[in-house]
Amino acid sequence: MSVPVELVGQSGTVVRSNVIKKILKNPLGLSAVVVLLFMVVLAVLANVLTSFDPNFANIGKTLASGDAVNLLGTDSVGRDVWSRLVFGARTTLLSALLCAAVAIAIGLPSGLVAGYYGGKFDGVSNWLVNVLMSLPGIIVLLTVRAALGPSVWLSMVAFGILMAPGYFRLTRTAVQSVRNELYVDAARVAGLSDTAIMSRHIFSVVRAPIIIQTAVICGVAIAIQSGLEFLGLGDPSVATWGVMLNEGFKNIYLSPLLLVWPALAIGLTIGALVLLANAIRDALEDAEKIKAPKRGGNTAQASLATVRRRPDRTFSAVVEAGTEHHLVKVSHLGVGYPQADGSIKKVVDDVSFHVDRGEVLGIVGESGSGKSQTAFSILGLLPDAARIVGGSIQFDGKYTVAPTDDRVSQTRLSEYRGKRISYIPQEPMSNLDPAFTIGYQLVTPMMRVLKISKSEATKRALKLLDDVGIRFPEKTFEAYPHEVSGGMAQRVLIAGAISCEPDLIIADEPTTALDVTVQADVLDLVRDLQKRLGVGVILVTHNFGVVADLCDRVAVMQNGRLVEDGDVRDILRNPKDPYTQKLLSSMLEDKEPMTMLVSAGMPAAQAAARNDERDEKEMAR
Amino acid sequence: MVSFILKRIASGISVLVAISFFTYCLLYFSSANIARNILGEYASQEQVQAKEIALGLHRPLLTRFFEWAGNALHGDFGVSWFTSEPVVSAITTRLPITLTLVIVSIVCIAIVATLLGMAAAVKRGWIDRLVQGAAVVGDAIPDFVLAIVLVSVFAITLKIFPATSSISPDSGADAWAASMTLPVIALLINGIASIAQQIRSAVIKQLERDYVRTLRSRGIPEWEILFKHVLRSAAPAGLTVLSLKFVGMLGGVVIIEQIFALPGMGALAVQSTSMGDIPLVMGVVLYTVIIVIIVNLLVDLINGWLNPKVRVS
Numbered sequence: 001m002s003v004p005v006e007l008v009g010q011s012g013t014v015v016r017s018n019v020i021k022k023i024l025k026n027p028l029g030l031s032a033v034v035v036l037l038f039m040v041v042l043a044v045l046a047n048v049l050t051s052f053d054p055n056f057a058n059i060g061k062t063l064a065s066g067d068a069v070n071l072l073g074t075d076s077v078g079r080d081v082w083s084r085l086v087f088g089a090r091t092t093l094l095s096a097l098l099c100a101a102v103a104i105a106i107g108l109p110s111g112l113v114a115g116y117y118g119g120k121f122d123g124v125s126n127w128l129v130n131v132l133m134s135l136p137g138i139i140v141l142l143t144v145r146a147a148l149g150p151s152v153w154l155s156m157v158a159f160g161i162l163m164a165p166g167y168f169r170l171t172r173t174a175v176q177s178v179r180n181e182l183y184v185d186a187a188r189v190a191g192l193s194d195t196a197i198m199s200r201h202i203f204s205v206v207r208a209p210i211i212i213q214t215a216v217i218c219g220v221a222i223a224i225q226s227g228l229e230f231l232g233l234g235d236p237s238v239a240t241w242g243v244m245l246n247e248g249f250k251n252i253y254l255s256p257l258l259l260v261w262p263a264l265a266i267g268l269t270i271g272a273l274v275l276l277a278n279a280i281r282d283a284l285e286d287a288e289k290i291k292a293p294k295r296g297g298n299t300a301q302a303s304l305a306t307v308r309r310r311p312d313r314t315f316s317a318v319v320e321a322g323t324e325h326h327l328v329k330v331s332h333l334g335v336g337y338p339q340a341d342g343s344i345k346k347v348v349d350d351v352s353f354h355v356d357r358g359e360v361l362g363i364v365g366e367s368g369s370g371k372s373q374t375a376f377s378i379l380g381l382l383p384d385a386a387r388i389v390g391g392s393i394q395f396d397g398k399y400t401v402a403p404t405d406d407r408v409s410q411t412r413l414s415e416y417r418g419k420r421i422s423y424i425p426q427e428p429m430s431n432l433d434p435a436f437t438i439g440y441q442l443v444t445p446m447m448r449v450l451k452i453s454k455s456e457a458t459k460r461a462l463k464l465l466d467d468v469g470i471r472f473p474e475k476t477f478e479a480y481p482h483e484v485s486g487g488m489a490q491r492v493l494i495a496g497a498i499s500c501e502p503d504l505i506i507a508d509e510p511t512t513a514l515d516v517t518v519q520a521d522v523l524d525l526v527r528d529l530q531k532r533l534g535v536g537v538i539l540v541t542h543n544f545g546v547v548a549d550l551c552d553r554v555a556v557m558q559n560g561r562l563v564e565d566g567d568v569r570d571i572l573r574n575p576k577d578p579y580t581q582k583l584l585s586s587m588l589e590d591k592e593p594m595t596m597l598v599s600a601g602m603p604a605a606q607a608a609a610r611n612d613e614r615d616e617k618e619m620a621r
Numbered sequence: 622m623v624s625f626i627l628k629r630i631a632s633g634i635s636v637l638v639a640i641s642f643f644t645y646c647l648l649y650f651s652s653a654n655i656a657r658n659i660l661g662e663y664a665s666q667e668q669v670q671a672k673e674i675a676l677g678l679h680r681p682l683l684t685r686f687f688e689w690a691g692n693a694l695h696g697d698f699g700v701s702w703f704t705s706e707p708v709v710s711a712i713t714t715r716l717p718i719t720l721t722l723v724i725v726s727i728v729c730i731a732i733v734a735t736l737l738g739m740a741a742a743v744k745r746g747w748i749d750r751l752v753q754g755a756a757v758v759g760d761a762i763p764d765f766v767l768a769i770v771l772v773s774v775f776a777i778t779l780k781i782f783p784a785t786s787s788i789s790p791d792s793g794a795d796a797w798a799a800s801m802t803l804p805v806i807a808l809l810i811n812g813i814a815s816i817a818q819q820i821r822s823a824v825i826k827q828l829e830r831d832y833v834r835t836l837r838s839r840g841i842p843e844w845e846i847l848f849k850h851v852l853r854s855a856a857p858a859g860l861t862v863l864s865l866k867f868v869g870m871l872g873g874v875v876i877i878e879q880i881f882a883l884p885g886m887g888a889l890a891v892q893s894t895s896m897g898d899i900p901l902v903m904g905v906v907l908y909t910v911i912i913v914i915i916v917n918l919l920v921d922l923i924n925g926w927l928n929p930k931v932r933v934s
Binding site: 127219223425445496 | 632635636639640644647648650757758760761762763765766769770772773777830831832834835836837838839840841842843845850853854865868869871872873875876879880890891894895897902905906909910913914917927928929930
């Protein structure tokens with residue numbers, strides 16, 4: 001256990017960290033190590049620590065309390081309790097180690113082979129694991145004892161066999177997950193033998209979980225062994241904690257202290273093993289966390305107050321901040337995440353814009369520009385750790401985020417969300433609950449929001465599925481999300497977004513996760529629905545092509561700030577901000593200009609005709 | 622679906638046969654002095670030999686196993702070698718006590734652990750720390766040690782509950798309740814802590830999933846998202862551990878029953894194995910394994926119902 005544990009992260013990089021140091025720094029880990037060391041010292045020095053043979057019975061001095069000769073007193077046949085306790089530590093710890101060793105010796109190699117090669121061996125060993133895991137441990141041990149006699153060692157070997165599936169499964173899963181990793185492939189290509197790969201690359205992955213598992217198994221072994229001996233089924237000639245418990249329980253009315261010592265020893269040892277396992281796990285997780293980006297965690301109210309001030313106007317792009325009525329009005333919005341050091345990292349800073357009914361606003365920017373965070377603050381669906389650090393949001397003239405709020409008020413938002421504001425997500429598959437049918441996921445919101453009956457909602461859902469261009473609405477209605485394609489799933493989500501007749505739809509990169517051919521269809525669908533229903537749309541995207549295709553106005557974001565906004569044609573023709581220019585030029589390089597740019601003067605009727613044509617194609621599909 | 626159930630039943634039967642044969646072999650090697658044990662020290666050599674022939678001990682292992690298995694298939698598990706009580710009736714009078722104990726404990730664990738685990742995942746804060754801390758403490762104390770503590774405090778010192786069982790075959794509900802309370806508590810603590818921990822991490826994982834955000838955007842009330850959607854996807858993790866707990870408990874309850882002197886399967890298992898009463902041991906093992914197989918099948922079915930992807934494959 002004294003080796004630094006290697007951790008193979010997802011990126012394949014190896015993180016070395018001195019886990020031992022971390023365990024000792026953790027107060028619980030330290031106390032676990034101290035208790036275990038104490039027990040080990042007792043076990044090793046048993047001969048030195050007591051002058052009594054653990055089985056020497058002094059009939060003249062039974063159930064005596066502690067004195068200078070018998071430190072902890074004597075039991076019902078006059079045996080020295082202290083000497084039985086320290087010799088018991090030796091037997092108990094050794095037998096637990098024996099159990100773990102047997103389990104590892106069986107589980108580890110078989111798990112390695114089953115995971116690495118799969119095939120028949122995997123099938124057979126899985127069946128055996130099933131057999132072993134269906135066996136109630138104590139009943140088996142009782143039978144083994146009946147057959148082979150009351151030996152501590154034999155029963156721990158048998159228990160080790162029963163515990164082997166734990167190691168088997170752990171190793172097998174770990175091996176299966178790394179078997180196809182690139183670095184294992186590379187090792188194979190480099191000509192390393194299977195044995196070399198297994199011992200060098202794969203063993204390093206399972207080492208840490210095995211140490212944790214061993215601590216847990218030792219605890220279980222001690223518990224079950226003491227349990228058996230407590231039943232009076234142990235070897236009476238060997239001093240163990242379990243035998244002492246049995247002796248103590250028999251004399252519980254005469255001398256309750258006899259019960260306390262072994263119970264304390266068992267509880268402390270098992271507890272220390274569990275804590276040690278937890279400490280190792282925590283230490284390993286810490287090592288992983290260093291690689292992961294820090295986020296959220298400790299909220300710092302004090303610094304929040306200092307951040308929460310009116311934002312500096314000079315940063316903001318030119319926006320209309322008048323008092324006129326808009327469907328959504330975002331004014332000087334700031335969103336931030338408290339950091340571990342008490343500061344707040346702003347991801348959205350002084351952003352203002354508005355959207356009206358029947359209008360499509362595009363929010364464009366690279367990933368990390370704060371465009372999705374802005375959209376989610378309108379929906380009130382920011383992560384828990386997020387704080388509003390400035391500004392306000394109004395929906396239809398009412399504040400959903402008032403100028404002094406530091407979080408989005410869920411009660412206020414719940415009046416609008418799903419009813420008047422709806423959402424089309426980016427990744428269609430992960431945004432449907434895999435456990436419910438598509439029909440259920442369309443019908444329930446309508447029943448909750450519109451307060452209509454199930455049959456009416458079903459009728460509407462089928463109509464909606466038809467509207468979004470799904471060819472067999474009934475079949476899709478009955479299907480589970482994993483039974484439809486990504487494009488279909490996105491149509492379903494769009495149907496869900498329009499199902500309760502919202503005034504505003506927020507679409508977060510609605511085509512990014514789709515195949516290129518499907519992207520155009522989905523954009524056409526969004527455009528058509530927007531025209532027909534006359535809703536306001538906020539379209540979050542990184543793609544200027546999509547903006548040119550769909551939007552009336554556009555807001556360009558960079559690093560949480562709004563750098564430019566205005567009419568789509570103006571910005572496409574004449575971008576003022578260097579960042580917008582860069583975005584546009586990177587998109588137009590070596591590509592045909594988008595239709596919007598060349599046919600900007602195209603009469604509206606002509607454009608509408610083109611749309612209808614596409615819609616027909618869409619519906620016919 | 623039907624083929625899935627049939628497959629599971631077939632695999633269950635193969636497990637059952639394997640375990641029966643394995644146990645029978647083990648017991649075969651332990652049955653050397655059985656006849657002498659039954660008849661006592663003062664029986665003559667002839668009497669012992671006659672008894673061995675009567676029990677069929679002189680015949681080879683396989684013959685004996687197949688005879689036993691053939692009878693067992695017809696529902697005849699034989700009679701106890703020591704008490705001549707039919708094995709089936711010996712088990713059926715004791716099984717209800719053990720099953721009550723285990724099932725009541727498992728149901729309590731499932732309900733309390735689910736609520737605690739969800740509360741810890743959703744509210745975080747003190748309740749989360751409580752669940753985390755309890756999980757460590759629960760793991761650290763073996764349930765029989767806890768049972769001993771409970772007996773010494775509540776039964777012997779405070780005398781609130783009876784120290785030993787007052788259940789007899791025809792006793793009423795109050796005797797059951799009085800006798801079951803402490804044993805159930807002893808079994809609960811450890812289970813609740815570890816299952817709540819499982820539910821907690823599964824719920825946290827589900828809450829981070831995209832579909833939760835989409836459900837919120839659709840105007841579904843938060844309680845419905847938690848109890849219908851999140852819990853449904855988080856449940857399999859808890860169920861699997863719960864089924865392992867059930868198997869563990871069927872064995873572990875042996876010790877608990879001894880401590881509280883409950884006349885359940887535990888006492889039968891200890892007696893029959895320590896005396897080498899082969900028909901009775903086989904009966905106990907078989908009943909236990911059948912229960913385990915049924916529970917595993919149920920868990921598979923519930924998981925299939927919870928997760929449609931499993932149902933398809």
